[in-house]
Structure formats: structure tokens, C-alpha cells
Amino acid sequence: MKRILITGGSGFIGSHVADYLLTRGYEVVIFDRVSPVFLSEAEIVVADILNKEAIKQAISNVDCVIHAAGVLGTHETVVAPTVSIKENVIGTLNVLDAAIKYDVPVICLSKPNVWLNPYSISKDCMEKFCFMYVYEHGLKVSILKLFNVYGSRQKYNHVQKAIPTWIVQMLTGNKVEIFGSGSATMDLVHVHDVSVCIEGMMDNLEECLVTTSQPISDDVYSTFSGLNEQILELGCGEEISVLDAVMKLGLTIGKEYSVSHLPMRRGEVDGTRLCANLNRLHYLTNFRPSVSLADGFENTVLYYRENLDAILKGSL
Numbered sequence: 384m385k386r387i388l389i390t391g392g393s394g395f396i397g398s399h400v401a402d403y404l405l406t407r408g409y410e411v412v413i414f415d416r417v418s419p420v421f422l423s424e425a426e427i428v429v430a431d432i433l434n435k436e437a438i439k440q441a442i443s444n445v446d447c448v449i450h451a452a453g454v455l456g457t458h459e460t461v462v463a464p465t466v467s468i469k470e471n472v473i474g475t476l477n478v479l480d481a482a483i484k485y486d487v488p489v490i491c492l493s494k495p496n497v498w499l500n501p502y503s504i505s506k507d508c509m510e511k512f513c514f515m516y517v518y519e520h521g522l523k524v525s526i527l528k529l530f531n532v533y534g535s536r537q538k539y540n541h542v543q544k545a546i547p548t549w550i551v552q553m554l555t556g557n558k559v560e561i562f563g564s565g566s567a568t569m570d571l572v573h574v575h576d577v578s579v580c581i582e583g584m585m586d587n588l589e590e591c592l593v594t595t596s597q598p599i600s601d602d603v604y605s606t607f608s609g610l611n612e613q614i615l616e617l618g619c620g621e622e623i624s625v626l627d628a629v630m631k632l633g634l635t636i637g638k639e640y641s642v643s644h645l646p647m648r649r650g651e652v653d654g655t656r657l658c659a660n661l662n663r664l665h666y667l668t669n670f671r672p673s674v675s676l677a678d679g680f681e682n683t684v685l686y687y688r689e690n691l692d693a694i695l696k697g698s699l
Contacts (some may be wrong), residue, residue, distance in 0.1 A: 391452030500650025531620030570618030618659030
């Protein structure tokens with residue numbers, strides 16, 4: 384398995400996975416509707432996953448697809464839910480249809496779907512379609528549920544992501560804005576660990592695939608429970624509260640800061656707890672995250688400190 388297609392390969396996670404796999408000797412094809420900001424030796428296909436013919440052509444000559452494309456956001460998607468459905472559901476179906484046509488396995492990146500907003504709903508729907516395609520069409524797919532991924536290159540504007548937003552607010556002397564009480568927990572995993580994990584899944588792909596070893600039950604809830612157990616989860620395996628994460632970032636940056644508590648955004652619930660179960664992933668791939676929170680924060684803060692002007696201008 385040497386030639387890999389990464390949908391959404393110009394994005395935060397996709398670009399890191401692309402760069403890592405290139406260093407590991409893979410041929411990488413980036414499929415994205417925008418060209419990468421960061422220079423890459425990968426082959427670039429500028430197209431949208433809603434373009435059926437473009438995604439078919441791209442998948443026709445690769446060994447594996449890493450499906451990282453999609454629309455992000457929580458409250459942003461509440462006001463325009465159809466965008467999430469088009470990109471995250473219909474776009475995924477185009478990827479899956481092409482993968483079936485050319486018998487190419489897919490590693491589908493998802494997220495914890497704990498909230499009732501269009502983004503979470505669309506990702507949950509994507510997972511269910513993957514299950515259906517396994518049963519109906521023999522799709523070869525593995526689903527990796529990513530928890531709170533952080534690291535360099537993650538944009539802090541447009542769709543607000545916690546870690547880059549807090550870092551930029553601290554570096555610019557602004558109040559750190561927290562939505563809700565700050566009691567909600569996160570499971571933070573560095574993007575480098577995501578890249579290493581995905582390579583480990585490719586090395587053990589047969590073991591990681593969703594299987595049909597059990598027939599569909601008459602009890603639909605029992606069926607979905609069995610399928611959901613085959614989804615792999617990736618975080619660090621430990622919870623940290625929002626307030627504690629902010630405190631650790633402040634210590635890393637070495638600046639005093641004040642906190643402003645804002646109302647919860649639409650589509651999110653205060654006090655939500657997130658923590659990945661790594662047992663199945665470790666059993667199948669022997670993978671464990673290696674980047675500590677202290678090292679990950681130091682590396683990430685350095686990137687934003689060195690590139691702050693470009694980040695504030697929106698060029699990074």
C-alpha cells in the first residue's frame with residue numbers, strides 16, 4: 384500500500400497526515416477544493432468531493448483513501464444545516480461509491496457525536512452510511528473517531544477551535560473567552576499522533592475494517608450497538624477540563640490572562656465530558672499516543688508565536 388489519497392488534504396489534519404506519510408515513503412495525493420497553503424511534495428487535485436467524476440478519477444488509481452474532507456462548525460452549522468449535509472453526507476457518499484467501484488479501502492475520520500447540531504448529526508449519518516455500505520456493497524472501511532485534535536496550522540478564525548483561539552487571545556493580550564462554565568472536559572490529542580495512528584491502521588487494515596461477521600439483527604438497536612463497537616477512538620485517553628486546559632496553556636505561554644465566560648454557543652451543551660476509549664485501537668494496531676500534553680502545548684504555542692502576524696492577517 385503505497386499510493387494514498389487524502390480528501391481534505393489541504394486542511395489542518397489532512398495536511399499533517401500528508402506530510403507525515405511523505406516522510407514515510409508513501410505517494411500522496413491531496414484532494415481538496417482549495418490548494419494547500421503549506422508547500423507539499425504531494426500530488427494535488429483541486430476539486431470538491433461533491434464532484435462525482437473528479438473523486439472517481441482520483442480514487443481509480445490509489446491503494447487507500449483517508450477521508451478527512453468535510454465542513455466544520457457547531458453554531459455555524461445551525462444557521463445553515465444543508466451545507467453540512469451536502470459536504471459531510473452527500474460528499475462522503477460520493478467517496479464511498481467510488482471506493483466500491485474500484486475496490487479501494489477507506490479510513491473515514493469522524494468525531495464524537497454528542498451534540499444535536501448539523502455537524503454532529505451529519506457525522507453520525509456518515510458513520511451509519513459506512514455501516515450500510517459494508518452490508519449492502521461490501522465496502523472496505525474503517526472509522527476513526529477523533530477527539531480534540533490540536534497542533535500547528537489549526538486556524539483560529541472562521542470556525543473557532545479552542546486551542547488556537549486561546550493561544551492567540553493570550554499572545555495578543557486579550558481576555559480568554561470560554562463558552563459556559565469551563566467544567567466541560569476535553570480529550571486532547573496532538574495531530575502528530577493522529578498521523579502515526581493512521582499509518583498504524585493502514586499497516587493493520589484488515590483487522591481495523593468494519594466487519595459483517597454478525598448478521599443484521601431484527602433488533603435495530605442491537606445491530607447499531609454491535610457496529611458502533613467497531614469504531615476506533617483516538618484521543619489521549621484522559622479528560623482535562625476546559626479551565627485546566629486554559630491554565631496549562633497560560634503556564635506554557637508564560638503570560639497572565641483573564642477569563643471571560645460567554646453563553647454556550649448554539650448546538651453545544653455545557654458540562655459535556657469527552658474521553659476516548661483507546662482499548663480497541665491499541666489491541667488492533669498496538670498504537671498509543673506518544674506526544675505529552677506539555678510537549679504538545681510547547682510545540683503548538685511556538686508555531687503561533689512565530690507566525691502570529693500572518694495568522695492575524697488570515698494568511699495562515
